[in-house]
Amino acid sequence: xxxxxxxxxxxxxxxxxxxxxxxxxxxxxxxxxxxxxxxxxxxxxxxxxxxxxxxxxxxxxxxxxxxxxxxxxxxxxxxxxxxxxxxxxxxxxxxxxxxxxxxxxxxxxxxxxxxxxxxxxxxxxxxxxxxxxxxxxxxxxxxxxxxxxxxxxxxxxxxxxxxxxxxxxxxxxxxxxxxxxxxxxxxxxxxxxxxxxxxxxxxxxxxxxxxxxxxxxxxxxxxxxxxxxxxxxxxxxxxxxxxxxxxxxxxxxxxxxxxxxxxxxxxxxxxxxxxxxxxxxxxxxxxxxxxxxxxxxxxxxxxxxxxxxxxxxxxxxxxxxxxxxxxxxxxxxxxxxxxxxxxxxxxxxxxxxxxxxxxxxxxxxxxxxxxxxxxxxxxxxxxxxxxxxxxxxxxxxxxxxxxxxxxxxxxxxxxxxxxxxxxxxxxxxxxxxxxxxxxxxxxxxxxxxxxxxxxxxxxxxxxxxxxxxxxxxxxxxxxxxxxxxxxxxxxxxxxxxxxxxxxxxxxxxxxxxxxxxxxxxxxxxxxxxxxxxxxxxxxxxxxxxxxxxxxxxxxxxxxxxxxxxxxxxxxxxxxxxxxxxxxx
Amino acid sequence: xxxxxxxxxxxxxxxxxxxxxxxxxxxxxxxxxxxxxxxxxxxxxxxxxxxxxxxxxxxxxxxxxxxxxxxxxxxxxxxxxxxxxxxxxxxxxxxxxxxxxxxxxxxxxxxxxxxxxxxxxxxxxxxxxxxxxxxxxxxxxxxxxxxxxxxxxxxxxxxxxxxxxxxxxxxxxxxxxxxxxxxxxxxxxxxxxxxxxxxxxxxxxxxxxxxxxxxxxxxxxxxxxxxxxxxxxxxxxxxxxxxxxxxxxxxxxxxxxxxxxxxxxxxxxxxxxxxxxxxxxxxx
Numbered sequence: 001x002x003x004x005x006x007x008x009x010x011x012x013x014x015x016x017x018x019x020x021x022x023x024x025x026x027x028x029x030x031x032x033x034x035x036x037x038x039x040x041x042x043x044x045x046x047x048x049x050x051x052x053x054x055x056x057x058x059x060x061x062x063x064x065x066x067x068x069x070x071x072x073x074x075x076x077x078x079x080x081x082x083x084x085x086x087x088x089x090x091x092x093x094x095x096x097x098x099x100x101x102x103x104x105x106x107x108x109x110x111x112x113x114x115x116x117x118x119x120x121x122x123x124x125x126x127x128x129x130x131x132x133x134x135x136x137x138x139x140x141x142x143x144x145x146x147x148x149x150x151x152x153x154x155x156x157x158x159x160x161x162x163x164x165x166x167x168x169x170x171x172x173x174x175x176x177x178x179x180x181x182x183x184x185x186x187x188x189x190x191x192x193x194x195x196x197x198x199x200x201x202x203x204x205x206x207x208x209x210x211x212x213x214x215x216x217x218x219x220x221x222x223x224x225x226x227x228x229x230x231x232x233x234x235x236x237x238x239x240x241x242x243x244x245x246x247x248x249x250x251x252x253x254x255x256x257x258x259x260x261x262x263x264x265x266x267x268x269x270x271x272x273x274x275x276x277x278x279x280x281x282x283x284x285x286x287x288x289x290x291x292x293x294x295x296x297x298x299x300x301x302x303x304x305x306x307x308x309x310x311x312x313x314x315x316x317x318x319x320x321x322x323x324x325x326x327x328x329x330x331x332x333x334x335x336x337x338x339x340x341x342x343x344x345x346x347x348x349x350x351x352x353x354x355x356x357x358x359x360x361x362x363x364x365x366x367x368x369x370x371x372x373x374x375x376x377x378x379x380x381x382x383x384x385x386x387x388x389x390x391x392x393x394x395x396x397x398x399x400x401x402x403x404x405x406x407x408x409x410x411x412x413x414x415x416x417x418x419x420x421x422x423x424x425x426x427x428x429x430x431x432x433x434x435x436x437x438x439x440x441x442x443x444x445x446x447x448x449x450x451x452x453x454x455x456x457x458x459x460x461x462x463x464x465x466x467x468x469x470x471x472x473x474x475x476x477x478x479x480x481x482x483x484x485x486x487x488x489x490x491x492x493x494x495x496x497x498x499x500x501x502x503x504x505x506x507x508x509x510x511x512x513x514x515x516x517x518x519x520x521x522x523x524x525x526x527x528x529x530x531x532x533x534x535x536x537x538x539x540x541x542x543x544x545x546x547x548x549x550x551x552x553x554x555x556x557x558x559x560x561x562x563x564x565x566x567x568x569x570x571x572x573x574x575x576x577x578x579x580x581x582x583x584x
Numbered sequence: 585x586x587x588x589x590x591x592x593x594x595x596x597x598x599x600x601x602x603x604x605x606x607x608x609x610x611x612x613x614x615x616x617x618x619x620x621x622x623x624x625x626x627x628x629x630x631x632x633x634x635x636x637x638x639x640x641x642x643x644x645x646x647x648x649x650x651x652x653x654x655x656x657x658x659x660x661x662x663x664x665x666x667x668x669x670x671x672x673x674x675x676x677x678x679x680x681x682x683x684x685x686x687x688x689x690x691x692x693x694x695x696x697x698x699x700x701x702x703x704x705x706x707x708x709x710x711x712x713x714x715x716x717x718x719x720x721x722x723x724x725x726x727x728x729x730x731x732x733x734x735x736x737x738x739x740x741x742x743x744x745x746x747x748x749x750x751x752x753x754x755x756x757x758x759x760x761x762x763x764x765x766x767x768x769x770x771x772x773x774x775x776x777x778x779x780x781x782x783x784x785x786x787x788x789x790x791x792x793x794x795x796x797x798x799x800x801x802x803x804x805x806x807x808x809x810x811x812x813x814x815x816x817x818x819x820x821x822x823x824x825x826x827x828x829x830x831x832x833x834x835x836x837x838x839x840x841x842x843x844x845x846x847x848x849x850x851x852x853x854x855x856x857x858x859x860x861x862x863x864x865x866x867x868x
Contacts, residue, residue, distance in 0.1 A: 050731060054725065134725050138685075138686050138724075141685050223703060224701055227686070262591075266587065286699075287620060287621075288697060288698050289704075290621050290622070290623065290698070290699065290700075290704040290706040290707070291623050294622045297622075302606050305605050306602055308598070308601070308605075312598040313595065317591075320590075366605060370605065370608070370609045370612075371613075372613060373609075373612070375618075375695035375696075378697055379688060379690070445693055446692035446694070446719075448690070448721055450724070451725070451731045452731045453731040454731070456692075456734050458719030460693065514588070520585055547623065552703050552704070559630065559702050562685045562727065
């Protein structure tokens with residue numbers, strides 16, 4: 001048994017622990033808000049006023065899909081680069097800089113959002129300190145400038161992290177001329193290339209338009225333009241959440257199954273496909289937008305469908321690797337090998353269940369991508385159903401399961417309560433099945449997403465079952481997920497405190513059955529893939545963006561800001577102004 | 585590159601699946617004619633909505649045999665007009681724009697669903713085959729009252745649908761020796777002629793007159809009553825055309841009476857009572 005990660009790289013282990021700490025803290029808050037929402041929407045228990053629901057919803061979105069996922073990513077990638085290249089960062093000051101930039105950004109954005117709970121938020125930078133604009137912050141809804149500043153710092157932090165990992169790789173390349181990039185590092189670098197290409201969109205949206213507009217430096221902006229720039233980033237960001245889970249499925253899951261990765265070359269192809277296809281698809285979130293021609297929507301539809309390919313290849317490789325592992329453990333028969341898998345290991349079971357949910361959720365994503373059937377489900381509860389199977393389970397459950405394997409190596413402590421950990425991953429699975437079953441079905445009958453009270457004057461035409469039954473499943477699922485999340489945090493906390501123990505975990509990763517020598521070297525030519533990716537992005541985006549700017553102008557056809565406050569008095573004033581306008 | 589034979593098969597099957605998905609979407613677009621909301625309309629600044637002839641008065645218009653256009657304005661936190669009434673067996677093109685933030689115009693349980701972005705006009709054409717009632721909601725978060733943003737879409741029987749408007753012009757007070765002249769204006773927003781009976785009830789008297797109102801035209805019906813016949817005092821009147829009704833009161837009083845009785849009526853200087861009813865006031 002090799003030395004533990006924490007023994008080989010104590011300072012790196014500490015940094016990964018810090019990143020995971022931020023990630024899990026955000027996870028705990030986000031999970032609590034998720035429970036509040038599940039109970040509020042279904043009218044089981046409403047502990048906040050409905051306008052405040054949107055503060056809860058904004059925090060749930062930002063803390064979970066930005067803070068929880070991306071802090072886990074940087075921690076995991078720091079571990080992956082360090083362990084696969086067997087070296088520390090070139091300059092640890094940069095490593096610390098990105099960690100602190102991301103942390104400060106999170107705190108600033110977090111305070112701005114949470115200030116929405118105050119009855120009378122203080123004035124900061126010329127407007128009330130709040131940002132009930134949800135994770136998508138579509139202008140002309142306007143949050144406090146600090147919200148956008150926090151997001152910018154956070155994203156700049158992730159960029160710096162990428163620089164850090166590239167430098168480590170360049171230093172390694174100097175020492176190992178001609179060697180193939182180790183697979184985990186290859187995955188890190190390709191993910192970051194995708195991230196650089198795509199996060200430019202949100203950076204331009206914020207820095208050129210939304211931030212100066214929220215500070216009052218410009219009066220108007222073009223909402224179609226900022227929205228398009230957001231989705232230029234908004235779809236690839238889901239792969240930024242997903243690819244760390246892919247890394248765990250490719251690198252760790254085969255080993256947990258008792259075997260080794262089936263194919264290293266195909267893993268590389270999959271990650272390259274994500275560089276190429278992640279970004280030129282964002283307009284598929286805008287199928288229902290006016291101001292974008294049908295032809296552009298059709299182009300992104302085809303690109304999106306081809307994005308199925310890397311996920312289908314992953315399904316094959318992961319299942320093949322698991323089968324190989326099971327057969328190494330004595331499994332036999334067409335399906336009998338499933339029995340031989342280590343189902344009592346929470347790290348394995350969590351990842352396997354996450355993969356199962358991901359496969360199902362992937363098909364619901366095809367419904368979203370089908371541009372004409374999308375009309376039926378767009379912005380219905382179907383969409384958060386899809387998000388919660390994909391990010392909320394494929395990603396989140398994989399991260400939790402992966403933590404059961406990683407945390408002992410990062411702390412030198414034995415995982416506590418293995419049985420409870422198994423219950424935890426099962427509970428998550430059961431919770432998500434109830435909750436997303438409700439969301440998917442409710443979405444099909446037209447129940448909207450993102451609303452405090454989906455109860456209207458009309459009745460939904462629920463074909464099978466009833467709204468009461470759907471609400472019950474949603475509330476029950478949300479409750480089970482919350483319990484599971486708290487159990488996870490308790491297990492991690494107790495493991496961290498469990499310092500009087502020796503971990504039973506083997507950190508070695510066996511080489512793939514079909515190694516990198518079976519693939520052409522061109523796969524490692526990152527410059528080539530960047531160039532092709534940029535061409536594809538240009539094809540998908542240059543003309544639509546030019547058309548949006550030509551039609552509506554760079555700063556829009558005179559669109560003023562609409563600050564979002566939860567203060568009911570302001571709402572009243574606002575309403576009376578509108579009524580005045582209507583009467584005139 | 586060495587790829588396992590099973591993996592090759594899987595790769596080929598995956599590509600077939602992907603192409604098949606693209607083919608079904610293409611069929612939906614070309615074969616079934618499901619067109620996308622797109623950029624066919626010019627941009628429209630929210631500040632210009634009140635000067636735009638489509639949106640200054642949000643409404644339904646008939647533009648052809650069984651063809652209608654609906655001009656809808658979305659704003660925090662309501663839709664105009666509300667309710668929206670359309671006939672069955674028709675094709676309605678919705679033009680929707682926003683006065684403030686991003687909304688949606690979503691007919692619940694159907695695929696009539698579009699984002700409504702300030703500065704842009706969304707256009708979608710919908711066929712309504714059967715009568716029914718639907719909820720319209722905004723499904724994009726638009727602010728603290730987002731969950732209250734809803735309207736109603738009513739698809740009525742084809743032969744029950746009209747775009748009739750009734751307005752009545754009648755005096756508030758007249759001298760006992762004067763005549764009361766009451767004018768009902770019936771306008772018809774449909775293309776086909778409207779055959780209707782205007783019924784006026786005032787005091788104990790009832791008048792009926794059949795009118796034919798041409799497409800997109802209006803007709804006046806006037807009746808005259810001697811105030812003496814009604815006698816002094818307040819007299820209610822009612823004008824009905826099909827399902828539309830207008831009511832009001834006329835007072836017959838001499839000037840001297842009024843001066844004596846100034847504490848009650850003296851400051852009431854309006855002598856005309858304009859009432860108009862649109863779809864919102866319909867009785868049925």
